């Protein structure tokens with residue numbers, strides 16, 4: 001097994017209506033290498049990000065992340081796995097707020113490891129589809145009775161990695177902190 005260090009950040013930007021305004025060259029190269037030629041700039045720029053995210057649970061997750069970045073005007077970052085058929089790929093995503101109300105997504109490939117097909121087959125563990133409770137006020141997610149930041153939950157549950165196609169359904173609630181804030185206001 002060998003580990004390759006790569007430094008080619010995949011970047012795309014969307015405007016405040018979630019329309020894709022830009023993808024960089026590294027994105028295009030990555031799309032070609034990974035049989036994603038339908039994701040080349042000429043096919044995606046001008047389209048809405050949510051045209052490409054067909055799963056409602058995944059769309060919700062993206063919207064929660066973007067709301068958080070919009071409300072705080074601070075970047076969010078989290079790590080995730082994005083494996084190809086023969087490679088383990090460790091990646092990090094950064095979502096930056098832009099001045100025009102839009103967002104920039106930067107996916108950084110931290111490292112890649114080759115893996116043999118057998119280990120890929122055995123890593124297909126059975127997934128359970130559970131319900132996640134989110135706080136509608138601060139977007140935190142409840143895990144093991146603790147409320148944690150959404151980007152941390154994505155890392156822990158690997159929602160942008162192996163569980164990307166198996167994102168739990170979200171139910172909406174209110175965390176204790178927001179509850180107390182809310183009670184104070186009444």
Ligand SMILES: [Zn+2]
Nearest residue numbers: 135138175178
């Ligand atoms: Zn809350």
